[in-house]
Amino acid sequence: MARSANRESVGNVLIPWDVPQPQLSDDVHPALADAARAASAAYGRARALHTRLELREEVADGADGTPTMRVDRIVEDAILESIHRSRVNLLSEEAGFVDNGSSVTLVIDPVDGSANAAFGVPLSCFAGALVEDGTAKEALTTWFDTGRAWHARAGVPTAFRTTGRTSLDGAAVCMMRPKRGTQDAWLRIANRAGRIRVLCTTCLETMLVAEGAVDAFIDPGSDTHRIMDLATALVTVPAAGGVLVDLHGRPFTFGPDLTHRWSGVAAATPQLAEELIATVLDA
Amino acid sequence: MARSANRESVGNVLIPWDVPQPQLSDDVHPALADAARAASAAYGRARALHTRLELREEVADGADGTPTMRVDRIVEDAILESIHRSRVNLLSEEAGFVDNGSSVTLVIDPVDGSANAAFGVPLSCFAGALVEDGTAKEALTTWFDTGRAWHARAGVPTAFRTTGRTSLDGAAVCMMRPKRGTQDAWLRIANRAGRIRVLCTTCLETMLVAEGAVDAFIDPGSDTHRIMDLATALVTVPAAGGVLVDLHGRPFTFGPDLTHRWSGVAAATPQLAEELIATVLDA
Numbered sequence: 001m002a003r004s005a006n007r008e009s010v011g012n013v014l015i016p017w018d019v020p021q022p023q024l025s026d027d028v029h030p031a032l033a034d035a036a037r038a039a040s041a042a043y044g045r046a047r048a049l050h051t052r053l054e055l056r057e058e059v060a061d062g063a064d065g066t067p068t069m070r071v072d073r074i075v076e077d078a079i080l081e082s083i084h085r086s087r088v089n090l091l092s093e094e095a096g097f098v099d100n101g102s103s104v105t106l107v108i109d110p111v112d113g114s115a116n117a118a119f120g121v122p123l124s125c126f127a128g129a130l131v132e133d134g135t136a137k138e139a140l141t142t143w144f145d146t147g148r149a150w151h152a153r154a155g156v157p158t159a160f161r162t163t164g165r166t167s168l169d170g171a172a173v174c175m176m177r178p179k180r181g182t183q184d185a186w187l188r189i190a191n192r193a194g195r196i197r198v199l200c201t202t203c204l205e206t207m208l209v210a211e212g213a214v215d216a217f218i219d220p221g222s223d224t225h226r227i228m229d230l231a232t233a234l235v236t237v238p239a240a241g242g243v244l245v246d247l248h249g250r251p252f253t254f255g256p257d258l259t260h261r262w263s264g265v266a267a268a269t270p271q272l273a274e275e276l277i278a279t280v281l282d283a
Numbered sequence: 284m285a286r287s288a289n290r291e292s293v294g295n296v297l298i299p300w301d302v303p304q305p306q307l308s309d310d311v312h313p314a315l316a317d318a319a320r321a322a323s324a325a326y327g328r329a330r331a332l333h334t335r336l337e338l339r340e341e342v343a344d345g346a347d348g349t350p351t352m353r354v355d356r357i358v359e360d361a362i363l364e365s366i367h368r369s370r371v372n373l374l375s376e377e378a379g380f381v382d383n384g385s386s387v388t389l390v391i392d393p394v395d396g397s398a399n400a401a402f403g404v405p406l407s408c409f410a411g412a413l414v415e416d417g418t419a420k421e422a423l424t425t426w427f428d429t430g431r432a433w434h435a436r437a438g439v440p441t442a443f444r445t446t447g448r449t450s451l452d453g454a455a456v457c458m459m460r461p462k463r464g465t466q467d468a469w470l471r472i473a474n475r476a477g478r479i480r481v482l483c484t485t486c487l488e489t490m491l492v493a494e495g496a497v498d499a500f501i502d503p504g505s506d507t508h509r510i511m512d513l514a515t516a517l518v519t520v521p522a523a524g525g526v527l528v529d530l531h532g533r534p535f536t537f538g539p540d541l542t543h544r545w546s547g548v549a550a551a552t553p554q555l556a557e558e559l560i561a562t563v564l565d566a
Contacts, residue, residue: 013443013444013495015496016442016443017429017431052495052496115455115478119455119496119497120491120494120495120496121455121480121491121496121497122429122496145429146300146405146428146429148300159299160296160299161296172398172402172404177473177478177479177480178470178473178479180474183470187461187466190460190461191463195398195460195483196460196461196481197404197460197481197482197483198479198480198481198482199480199481199482200478200480208403208404211299211403212296212335212403213298213335213402213403213404213405214402214404
């Protein structure tokens with residue numbers, strides 16, 4: 001009886017948990033704060049109205065050429081309304097560049113960890129950086145399922161700090177899953193790290209680096225990340241005492257060309273980042 | 284400046300987030316409910332009083348011979364007080380079997396995902412099963428960082444359901460990290476699954492299987508689990524339409540011998556469990 005009930009229900013169920021509003025401090029830029037609140041509210045409505053199957057349905061191709069799930073679309077639509085209210089520009093994975101004639105551009109990943117968000121794995125977040133004159137000045141990451149928020153300004157030390165670890169042996173490392181081309185590098189890291197986690201949400205994993213819960217996060221060579229996947233870490237991890245670098249030393253840029261990809265390495269210290277990179281690149 | 288502040292603070296910081304009380308329904312057995320509330324309160328106090336470095340310090344060897352971190356000790360002490368209040372027996376990884384002359388034994392993992400709990404990765408939980416006459420009758424798992432709870436009675440269908448997926452290709456699978464002896468099996472699963480996650484908390488990962496957020500969880504051969512790591516899944520996953528089995532078909536038993544180990548496989552359906560096992564065992 002349980003089996004047949006189960007079989008009929010495949011994916012056709014709602015995610016039962018509420019999405020709280022993010023816990024924001026007063027000094028978050030109003031445009032970033034409004035976008036983050038709009039994202040949480042939209043994701044909460046999406047979970048209340050749509051089954052897991054509907055949330056993950058591919059409804060379009062994004063501006064970067066990858067498919068857009070319904071959950072991404074719903075949250076991005078809410079963010080578009082927000083940036084028109086705030087009269088700032090937007091660079092986002094689905095919409096691309098939206099010009100509102102402002103000197104300020106928000107570089108946003110509406111739903112980081114889209115698959116987690118669609119299936120109900122409670123590890124997904126909003127990630128937004130405020131860019132002026134080609135430089136990221138401020139960043140906000142908010143974890144949808146708890147409302148926890150990490151806020152930072154470029155160059156201003158945060159209250160939370162990285163662990164300060166300098167060596168890979170025994171470190172706690174978050175990684176993207178191994179792919180066929182990166183499997184050997186993945187295993188070289190895994191065999192030296194003390195603890196390995198794969199959470200499938202880069203923006204949240206890099207915040208765990210900033211907070212000192214893990215020592216590092218690495219994409220071991222798959223060049224998966226667009227700038228909006230790394231923009232919040234680019235501000236927040238250094239402000240917490242760590243570094244964010246590309247595996248091949250390529251500089252991070254905020255251009256509207258979304259075919260541009262990087263392999264992000266967030267680490268508690270520059271030494272740890274160097275050792276991670278050497279381990280990936282050294283066959 | 285940020286670097287030197289960082290270096291001094293390695294591990295010497297508190298985890299800044301509160302631990303809420305678990306959200307329990309009225310029909311949870313009072314002894315299980317009291318133990319779960321005691322666990323959340325104790326872990327909350329532990330995070331407020333002790334740095335990450337102190338939480339993970341090894342303070343003793345448990346009844347099963349593995350080291351006990353301070354965070355485990357603090358939460359287990361609170362559970363010992365709880366079972367003496369409730370006048371039930373306890374089987375727990377640190378204390379072993381505690382006989383209060385009751386017909387009821389709680390089989391408890393006070394802190395599942397101890398390393399996550401100690402370092403501040405917000406993925407750890409209390410897991411307790413109520414055993415009578417050698418059979419698990421009821422189970423409660425509570426996620427510390429959110430208060431979310433999963434409650435089930437043996438043989439009574441739960442409101443939450445597994446995904447019903449029957450095949451591995453493209454499935455979403457949680458796994459324990461690869462170890463040297465299980466690396467090949469780990470990669471065979473990873474290369475067929477659609478999505479892989481490594482959350483380092485078996486009890487929470489098996490609840491994600493029960494809830495239909497992922498299709499399966501597997502320890503691909505390391506025989507890491509004691510009975511208290513699997514007792515809640517043994518009740519909850521079948522009640523949600525899935526299965527919990529051992530990789531080698533060994534029956535789960537609730538004896539006080541904590542050297543007994545299993546490789547747990549939780550899956551949305553018996554067919555998926557069989558395919559996972561065949562994939563691990565087939566070289």
